[in-house]
Amino acid sequence: xxxxxxxxxxxxxxxxxxxxxxxxxxxxxxxxxxxxxxxxxxxxxxxxxxxxxxxxxxxxxxxxxxxxxxxxxxxxxxxxxxxxxxxxxxxxxxxxxxxxxxxxxxxxxxxxxxxxxxxxxxxxxxxxxxxxxxxxxxxxxxxxxxxxxxxxxxxxxxxxxxxxxxxxxxxxxxxxxxxxxxxxxxxxxxxxxxxxxxxxxxxxxxxxxxxxxxxxxxxxxxxxxxxxxxxxxxxxxxxxxxxxxxxxxxxxxxxxxxxxxxxxxxxxxxxxxxxxxxxxxxxxxxxxxxxxxxxxxxxxxxxxxxxxxxxxxxxxxxxxxxxxxxx
Amino acid sequence: xxxxxxxxxxxxxxxxxxxxxxxxxxxxxxxxxxxxxxxxxxxxxxxxxxxxxxxxxxxxxxxxxxxxxxxxxxxxxxxxxxxxxxxxxxxxxxxxxxxxxxxxxxxxxxxxxxxxxxxxxxxxxxxxxxxxxxxxxxxxxxxxxxxxxxxxxxxxxxxxxxxxxxxxxxxxxxxxxxxxxxxxxxxxxxxxxxxxxxxxxxxxxxxxxxxxxxxxxxxxxxxxxxxxxxxxxxxxxxxxxxxxxxxxxxxxxxxxxxxxxxxxxxxxxxxxxxxxxxxxxxxxxxxxxxxxxxxxxxxxxxxxxxxxxxxxxxxxxxxxxxxxxxxxxxxxxxxxxxxxxxxxxxxxxxxxxxxxxxxxxxxxxxxxxxxxxxxxxxxxxxxxxxxxxxxxxxxxxxxxxxxxxxxxxxxxxxxxxxxxxxxxxxxxxxxxxxxxxxxxxxxxxxxxxxxxxxxxxxxxxxxxxxxxxxxxxxxxxxxxxxxxxxxxxxxxxx
Numbered sequence: 001x002x003x004x005x006x007x008x009x010x011x012x013x014x015x016x017x018x019x020x021x022x023x024x025x026x027x028x029x030x031x032x033x034x035x036x037x038x039x040x041x042x043x044x045x046x047x048x049x050x051x052x053x054x055x056x057x058x059x060x061x062x063x064x065x066x067x068x069x070x071x072x073x074x075x076x077x078x079x080x081x082x083x084x085x086x087x088x089x090x091x092x093x094x095x096x097x098x099x100x101x102x103x104x105x106x107x108x109x110x111x112x113x114x115x116x117x118x119x120x121x122x123x124x125x126x127x128x129x130x131x132x133x134x135x136x137x138x139x140x141x142x143x144x145x146x147x148x149x150x151x152x153x154x155x156x157x158x159x160x161x162x163x164x165x166x167x168x169x170x171x172x173x174x175x176x177x178x179x180x181x182x183x184x185x186x187x188x189x190x191x192x193x194x195x196x197x198x199x200x201x202x203x204x205x206x207x208x209x210x211x212x213x214x215x216x217x218x219x220x221x222x223x224x225x226x227x228x229x230x231x232x233x234x235x236x237x238x239x240x241x242x243x244x245x246x247x248x249x250x251x252x253x254x255x256x257x258x259x260x261x262x263x264x265x266x267x268x269x270x271x272x273x274x275x276x277x278x279x280x281x282x283x284x285x286x287x288x289x290x291x292x293x294x295x296x297x298x299x300x301x302x303x304x305x306x307x308x309x310x311x312x313x314x315x316x317x318x319x320x321x322x323x324x325x326x327x
Numbered sequence: 328x329x330x331x332x333x334x335x336x337x338x339x340x341x342x343x344x345x346x347x348x349x350x351x352x353x354x355x356x357x358x359x360x361x362x363x364x365x366x367x368x369x370x371x372x373x374x375x376x377x378x379x380x381x382x383x384x385x386x387x388x389x390x391x392x393x394x395x396x397x398x399x400x401x402x403x404x405x406x407x408x409x410x411x412x413x414x415x416x417x418x419x420x421x422x423x424x425x426x427x428x429x430x431x432x433x434x435x436x437x438x439x440x441x442x443x444x445x446x447x448x449x450x451x452x453x454x455x456x457x458x459x460x461x462x463x464x465x466x467x468x469x470x471x472x473x474x475x476x477x478x479x480x481x482x483x484x485x486x487x488x489x490x491x492x493x494x495x496x497x498x499x500x501x502x503x504x505x506x507x508x509x510x511x512x513x514x515x516x517x518x519x520x521x522x523x524x525x526x527x528x529x530x531x532x533x534x535x536x537x538x539x540x541x542x543x544x545x546x547x548x549x550x551x552x553x554x555x556x557x558x559x560x561x562x563x564x565x566x567x568x569x570x571x572x573x574x575x576x577x578x579x580x581x582x583x584x585x586x587x588x589x590x591x592x593x594x595x596x597x598x599x600x601x602x603x604x605x606x607x608x609x610x611x612x613x614x615x616x617x618x619x620x621x622x623x624x625x626x627x628x629x630x631x632x633x634x635x636x637x638x639x640x641x642x643x644x645x646x647x648x649x650x651x652x653x654x655x656x657x658x659x660x661x662x663x664x665x666x667x668x669x670x671x672x673x674x675x676x677x678x679x680x681x682x683x684x685x686x687x688x689x690x691x692x693x694x695x696x697x698x699x700x701x702x703x704x705x706x707x708x709x710x711x712x713x714x715x716x717x718x719x720x721x722x723x724x725x726x727x728x729x730x731x732x733x734x735x736x737x738x739x740x741x742x743x744x745x746x747x748x749x750x751x752x753x754x755x756x757x758x759x760x761x762x763x764x765x766x767x768x769x770x771x772x773x774x775x776x777x778x779x780x781x782x783x784x785x786x787x788x789x790x791x792x793x794x795x796x797x798x799x800x801x802x803x804x805x806x807x808x809x810x811x812x813x814x815x816x817x818x819x820x821x
Contacts, residue, residue, distance in 0.1 A: 075735065086735065
């Protein structure tokens with residue numbers, strides 16, 4: 001597991017590389033006086049969480065590019081949907097942006113929202129995209145890797161418990177559903193709504209397996225308290241060469257669903273302002289500060305930036321997959 | 328001891344660190360008095376600035392804000408029935424009636440002293456046992472044990488503040504019902520949301536307590552004034568005597584343990600600590616009927632426990648990287664901002680940081696004592712303001728507080744509706760404390776119950792196969808039986 005220690009070195013190197021880059025701290029010429037005042041980012045989750053952190057890090061980077069401050073407004077609840085009415089009601093002038101995750105795509109698939117992504121609400125950019133893994137305790141004696149876990153789960157259907165998010169149609173549930181179907185196993189999924197409770201359940205021995213993204217549990221990996229057994233990616237990423245992936249486990253048919261964190265804007269915002277913010281997002285994403293932040297969260301292990309036009313096919317693909325499993 | 332001394336020198340030997348400590352104490356106090364602002368808001372406002380400080384300074388500031396913030400909301404809860412934060416809500420159950428009876432000084436004095444004792448003792452326990460206790464807590468307490476603990480707390484909630492036990496039960500049931508509004512904790516299905524996305528998030532707790540306590544009180548006092556029967560509260564700046572504190576010794580000890588323990592459980596934190604400790608104070612009291620009507624032990628239980636939870640909550644955060652609540656989650660963000668992942672390695676690789684934080688929390692809790700006494704001498708006199716002038720201010724602060732939680736107007740409406748319902752219920756002898764206990768314990772209890780059922784293959788009797796669960800559930804049923812017996816005994820007399 002020495003490979004997971006690489007991020008620390010990578011952070012240093014990335015910071016050095018970007019610090020010497022001429023593109024760093026680049027500012028963008030305003031477009032017809034826009035922006036002239038602070039911009040609000042509505043975050044549909046509480047302070048301190050992954051979404052809040054990425055919104056604040058991105059806001060700080062955007063401030064350097066656009067010259068105005070970005071204020072984070074946390075409006076949590078309803079699985080991220082409680083923030084939407086307020087976002088939709090704000091003036092369409094480019095001074096209000098929405099930060100949201102793949103939960104928005106899942107909500108469209110479940111017909112929980114009355115607007116279409118990419119039509120009424122447009123992605124500005126995706127600044128984080130990452131894959132998920134299954135983790136066990138290193139002290140686990142019944143299984144030690146994916147092959148033995150699979151054999152155990154097949155021998156004792158429904159006995160292996162998995163700490164996961166319980167929201168029907170969420171990326172987490174759909175991904176595990178697809179895995180169970182392809183592998184021919186049945187896991188006992190336990191619905192934890194708070195990440196800390198999920199992690200404590202695995203560490204405390206109350207559940208056997210954890211479904212999570214590597215960046216969120218890096219500290220447990222570095223401390224040797226959790227061990228990845230399966231990367232839900234077609235091929236093994238460089239940092240996890242010793243961990244099974246989908247193709248080499250005979251699970252090539254399972255589509256790898258990503259955890260994305262994106263910034264959104266309303267379609268009625270004037271096109272020149274949208275274009276300005278899209279460009280600013282790209283510069284902010286590439287800034288040393290944001291790259292350091294993203295690398296700390298292991299976002300460098302797979303592609304984590306999508307501009308506005310690249311985001312739409314990715315989202316459509318996700319929505320189609322969610323719909324398939326919701327039927 | 329050497330670590331403690333080194334931490335003290337690092338904190339107070341450096342003028343910048345000392346100044347940051349003092350600033351955190353002061354701002355923490357100011358922000359925690361206003362509902363809806365609170366320590367979490369202050370922490371998130373400060374977060375970008377903390378990037379420019381060292382990691383030790385940043386975490387120290389947040390830890391101090393946490394300790395002070397948990398106490399600060401007690402004063403407004405006692406004087407005006409406006410809990411500064413949800414963790415101060417049980418303080419209002421008895422603190423406000425005490426203020427109305429001319430015992431505001433005693434209530435605030437008890438709140439200050441108990442907060443300081445609870446916080447300081449928990450800081451010492453945190454220093455001694457972080458590494459070991461964190462592992463023990465997460466192993467011993469899974470979802471079934473958490474559910475059993477909450478059931479145990481809920482089993483006495485009917486005894487608080489209502490005219491009869493039956494009205495107490497109905498009050499708790501209303502609270503449990505309100506707690507079911509919103510997304511269910513298992514499958515994420517929306518319940519009772521009437522097609523409103525806002526309600527999918529459930530009814531936020533802060534507007535609810537502002538409505539039930541502050542707004543309903545404005546209605547009740549307004550009615551008294553309209554009928555010409557309004558009696559202004561007496562001003563009492565007399566502090567509790569040493570004898571009174573000595574009588575509270577067991578309550579303070581029990582509440583420190585309950586608070587510290589609740590703080591250690593991820594996802595539980597200071598709010599549940601205060602509620603659970605209050606419930607235990609009712610259970611162990613010889614006069615449970617006095618609770619909700621101005622019992623000093625109620626204030627002591629709540630305030631001891633919420634501060635004791637701060638030390639407890641730092642244990643899973645520092646030892647395992649598991650934040651127990653919103654403010655400790657912000658601390659994780661601050662750690663990561665400085666390239667540090669809180670977890671077992673922090674205790675080894677960042678020992679200086681950890682001890683400076685421990686020491687800062689220890690002294691922040693001691694500061695509560697000094698600052699609190701100074702503050703009390705001044706703020707009690709606010710009760711001299713005629714209610715006709717005080718009422719609009721209370722409503723204004725409550726509206727700001729309700730709106731400020733999520734910047735949603737819906738929360739202001741929730742507060743107003745809760746105020747009207749609270750007014751009617753209080754006049755009919757129902758218990759607002761019972762409703763609020765039902766909401767907070769029901770919400771957490773349902774979440775723990777759902778997980779337990781999934782883990783135990785939907786076998787209810789499996790709870791009794793786990794020793795801690797079995798003891799807590801049996802004790803809860805016994806407690807419930809006593810409440811019912813008391814209700815049946817009193818019924819014929821009424």
